[in-house]
Amino acid sequence: MKQFSGSFRKWADWFDLPSDVAGGAARVEMIGSHRLQIQNHQGIEQFSPDKLQLRTPQGSLLIQGKSLTIKAIFPDTVFVEGDIKEFRYL
Structure with missing residues (x-):
């Protein structure tokens, strides 16, 4: 399986696919200032x-704000709402 993963990444680079599609990198999408x-x-x-910290393949992702809530969580996706002030990798 490891060989397949390496081959897929080569093809992904060749086709210029985003890293989140090719290699499992975290994808963060912000909608307004109240939803991630x-x-x-x-x-x-x-x-x-006031704070949510998630593990990602790139390291810890810190989300800071006020009244943060986890609206839904799935094995690979989490939806966060609240007054989001900042998010950054640690």
């Missing part, structure tokens, strides 16, 4: 109404 969708997360490290 994070795909390819690997779990929650910390959660409070």
Whole structure:
């Protein structure tokens, strides 16, 4: 399977596919200042109404704001709502 993964990445580079499609990189989509969708997360490290920290293939993703809520969580996607002030990798 590892060989297939390497071949797929070569083809993905050749076809200029985004890394989130090719290699499982996290994809963060912000809709306005009140909603985030994070795909390819690997779990929650910390959660409070002011801070959410997620594990991703690139490291920890920190989301800060006010009244943060996890609206839905699936094995590879999480939806966050609230007054989002900042998100960054640690």
